[in-house]
Amino acid sequence: MSIEQPADQPPLLRSAEGGVVTLRMNRPSQFNALSEALLGALQAEIDALARDPGVRCVVLQSEGRAFCAGHDLREMRSQPELDYYRELFRKCGNVMQGLQALPVPVIAKVHGIATAAGCQLVASCDLAVAADTARFAVSGINVGLFCATPAVALSRNVSAKRAFEMLMTARFIDAAQAADWGLINDAVPEAELDARVRGLVDEIVAKSPTAVRYGKRMFYKQRQMALADAYDYAGDVMARNMMEADACEGIDAFLQKRPARWRS
Template identity: 45%
Template sequence: MAEVVAIKTSVPRGPVAASQADGILRLTLANPPANALSLAVMAALKGEIDKARNDKTVRVIVLAAAGKVFCAGHDLKEMTAHRADADRGRAFFERTFAECSALMQAIVNSPKPVIAEVDGLATAAGLQLVASCDLAIATQDSAFCTPGVNIGLFCSTPMVALSRNVSRKQAMEMLLTGETIDAATAREFGLINRVVPREYLNQVVTRYAQTIASKSALTLKVGKEAFYAQAEMGLAEAYDYTARVMTENMLARDAEEGIGAFIGKRKPEWKGE
């Protein structure tokens, strides 16, 4: 992997703090202790991800959190307050889950790879956030759960991202029991990529981010889009689709440059086209 260079952070207080260095955009949930996904937090996070979409200076996005909890899911106090509405909160609940779904899809559909840097508990929609990222690195003290069943609210929307990361039996185990799994089990399930000591978390995530940022931005965009598209297809359709993607990718200037550099034993110069 690429040499580690520390990311300088100078983040303002707010629902989501943003900093950028070396092509890496770091977004930090900054409303501890719960870092709950209120409407304001989801809007701020999606806004930053959308803004980065066409920003050529951003190559990789890292999602992190301040405090001991990565993300406790939806803001239940905010939602409960709307039970006093004339419709018992229906409109607000619909808006909340729609905004959450839009946020998760923005992460998946972003042309920039997104890495979750997890240190603490990720529960319900917080777990959904982790599962929606392309990669996830967690500390040994991190934990994960979909506890909705314990409070009479099945984690149906988190289930979408969860079931696309782990096997059906493992997903149903988490969803039906509501029990918390530790980081080692989460890695065994396939929910996260690596488990590291807390003191090395930022270093390891930075190393991953810098390694990815050193690649062609166009190639990363093409590959990420194709990965999620083919995953929803049948085998024959997936091969037909990816063969077309590979052909177009081969015709890209960056592929021509990269192959030429490999043959010529030199470092490629990416143009993003």
């Protein structure tokens, strides 16, 4: 039986420093299961981050022993109505799409388990680094519920056959497999997880904020296009990017062999 979240404990914690926003899922006793309250808090933060020009990077992590165990099954079973489930999965899908739609990179910092919608969260982030002890699964089929919405994100990260195997067998894969299959970028010893994510953040923050925002938007949009359309779109994006002050400064700095001073 799960332990209820204390009423005075918010389901999501936020901290910010130097343009880097860290969101920490805060339902440790429930393995950070995605309750309605947690989904709502994530959506509110995503909406706020999308409007904040000072944000440079977002890190998504969690409190307790697990990254995220998926949806809150006890909460789901308390309202056995089709319209309720449709709305719940719509809200969850909006959160996943919202992470990708943010104009800055989102990094999942993973420890423990990431299962079902928790694995979907990892797949929905732009980058993911995990402790080498982390494990991943889309295990809904074990309780008679195919992980349909996690399949959307999962199948856009790993190959079709790998995704289908995970979805049909519910087997866990370890962090090394997750890295090999493309679900995460890197698996590191748990003691090195903080430093590895910090290093990745520092690399991103050192780049032109303008170029990063152009780049993330372009990367996902072109993936939905035919090849010729993608090149047309990419050429227009590069031309517009060239008109920005940061591109002029960056190229001049390179030619003059000095550090760039980003203006944006």
